[in-house]
Amino acid sequence: MNLKTDKVGIIGSGSWATALAKILLENVNEINWYFRKQSTIETFKKNKHNPRYLHEVEFDTSKINFCDDINCIIAHSDILIIAVPSAFLPTVLADVKDLSGKYILSGVKGIVTDENLLVAEYLLKYFNVDHDMIGVLAGPCHAEEVAREKLSYLTVACTTEEKAMKFTQLIECDYIYTSASDDIWGTEYAAVLKNIIAIAAGIAHGQRFGDNFHAVLVSRAIQEIKRFVDQVHPIDRDIKAPAYLGDLMVTAYSQFSRNRTFGSMIGKGYSVKAAQLELNMVAEGYYATKSIHQINEKHQVDMPICEAVYQILYDKIPPHKVFGELTRKLC
Incomplete structure (x- = not known):
């Protein structure tokens, strides 16, 4: 080069x-x-x-x-x-x-x-x-x-x-x-996973959860990401580095995050199709949610946040019911 x-x-x-x-x-x-x-x-x-x-x-x-x-x-x-x-x-x-x-x-x-x-x-x-x-x-x-x-x-x-x-x-x-x-594999998977977490953060916002819950959600999410990337590609990595934790934080909190915006619509009661039409941009996390769910059927990593998003988007379980169970799992 x-x-x-x-x-x-x-x-x-x-x-x-x-x-x-x-x-x-x-x-x-x-x-x-x-x-x-x-x-x-x-x-x-x-x-x-x-x-x-x-x-x-x-x-x-x-x-x-x-x-x-x-x-x-x-x-x-x-x-x-x-x-x-x-x-x-x-x-x-x-x-x-x-x-x-x-x-x-x-x-x-x-x-x-x-x-x-x-x-x-x-x-x-x-x-x-x-x-x-x-x-x-x-x-x-x-x-x-x-x-x-x-x-x-x-x-x-x-x-x-x-x-x-x-x-x-x-x-x-x-x-x-x-x-x-x-760390090609770890950074790629972390980029995929943070979009799913951002949808979860958006759903929480749409459900009127506060800053305290968001802080717990994101702190548990980085642990979830670590468990997954360490399972699929175990190398020595610092999960607190900007490519992992930093990318997760900006996607979960920023006003520019299309995945968070998409999740917020879902949390407010929009259907997936209606949210996609109004967003008028691609929310990568929607597609990633199904892929990670399928990949994890093999690895069986404990991923309660990603699984909660899957249940809402693909099993069509109401957000308030799924998050009612998720809040207890994040203790």
Whole structure:
């Protein structure tokens, strides 16, 4: 990887992809960027901002090579940043012909639901992308604060910290501090789990639980996450690090958290479909809830918070009944 000569491409056009494009252009002269619709590209070029997300971020479009052909973006890029909702990843990559030789930094904060695969596992299985070529981007970081250049922290996880440090050079700037990790599996699973916990926090908010309960919920949640990641990938890790505890906290508490907002709607009595329609954005935790439930059928980790969310979203048990039982389990 050579940042002076390598071309960088982005696959994804949502808020997180837009935030990452802003960060990347602090460090590279130009980027290649895939958008599904040519009409969106034309509107972007005309108005100098993404027509659907983070309107306040104005881009110098002379530094962006837009294209609606994903294979063209891939062919002309040495490093690929993938930032699409995990549930849609197979559809987005359906026409991809070859990813060999590409360095890939995954900003996907979820699990590929059809087969319950982490993104790194999915890329290995279907595109033969070795784990040594993959980096995983972890928070805590919201796209909306990146847009406002609020100081934020990101962690890049690779098979070794040395490889992760190379990726960090892409994204570190005046308002983004970075750290490196060798825990691909732990950071990916933690990113999946914190979205489920954020839904639980939102449900609690919708049910009018107070700050005291939220504090207990989040403190028990990090223990739940630790039990799970230690079971599925047992290595020495500090669960209190920003990529785990920090990402959980910001997702469970922030006004920008779409998973928390989705959960709050459910807690107030919305159906899943109604909440999804009103949110008008993808709440990764909804899909992750079912995947983690299925994965945990094998591991049998004690996960009362994730199980409570599953009962509400998929078994359709009323939130007040499920949380009535959960409150006693959190003692």
